[in-house]
Amino acid sequence: MGTDSDEGVDTQEAIMQATYRALCKDGYANLTVQAIADEFDKTKGVIHYHYDTKEALLVAFLEYLLEAFEQNIAVDDQADPDERLLTLIETLLFGPPERGEFDHWELMTALLEVRTEAPYNQEFRRQLTRNYETVEATVVAIVEEGIEDGTFREIDPELVATLLLTCLNGARIYQVTLQRDDVATDTQESLEAVVADWLRRSESADEPS
CATH class of the missing domain: 1.10.10 (Arc Repressor Mutant, subunit A)
Structure with missing residues (x-):
């Protein structure tokens, strides 16, 4: 009992x-x-x-949603930095490879519903800011590791995080609000090209001039 x-x-x-x-x-x-x-x-x-109050319930609910979201985007710390970054991009767009507790797009829709109230609710803004900073720090850490081991070229990791998260957040909102199934797929392909052509260290960089 x-x-x-x-x-x-x-x-x-x-x-x-x-x-x-x-x-x-x-x-x-x-x-x-x-x-x-x-x-x-x-x-x-x-x-x-x-x-x-209803507000206290919804504050607790937002925390509950964000915890589920952060659990869904966990990546293998043992993988190479470029593999980890590509996996994170895919997971942020489509959810975990193995189905999580929530349907990914239902979860994204629920989060979007709550996000619309954030401009008027300080506690919502605080929790959403913490969530963004958590994901941002994950991207920054992966890029820093990639720079250190020579996988990625010398670049500002925070700049990379801003670019990737702006694209990913925009794609999720676009797909949820307009029901465009191609948006997430196109965004994934575009960001994979960004990682390959812009972020990865080119082989020629190791050649003597």
Whole structure:
């Protein structure tokens, strides 16, 4: 039999899952505590017991989404820098190779729904900023390692991160909002060319002049 603490965690997980289903079904504008309660076998009172306000629930929900997103983009630290970077690009566009807990494009849609509220919600901005900085730091670390071992040419890693993440974020938004299935694929091909033609150290760089 679970402890009270275990039951509390299980209930909070159920609330997060119900919020996710309600958001995917109804969109942010129509997301209500009742709509969330309708998605699992408990009452609104249970939700209010764990979260005093709808805003507190949504702040917790955004953290839940971002944790799922960051787990989905984890890459093999033992791979070569160029392989790790290409894997990260693919994962940011299409989700993990092995299906994660959430459907990738549903998760991207849910995050986009919440992002639209960030200009008006300081806590949303704080969490989204932390998420961006986490992903940015991952790209920077991969590029720095590639420069150090000679895989990549000498270049500003933060410049690379800004370029890649701007393209990737734009492609995800474009695909989600316009339902253009070709956008992510075209973006992947373009960024693979950027890595090959711009970022990788050319063989001629090792030749004596």
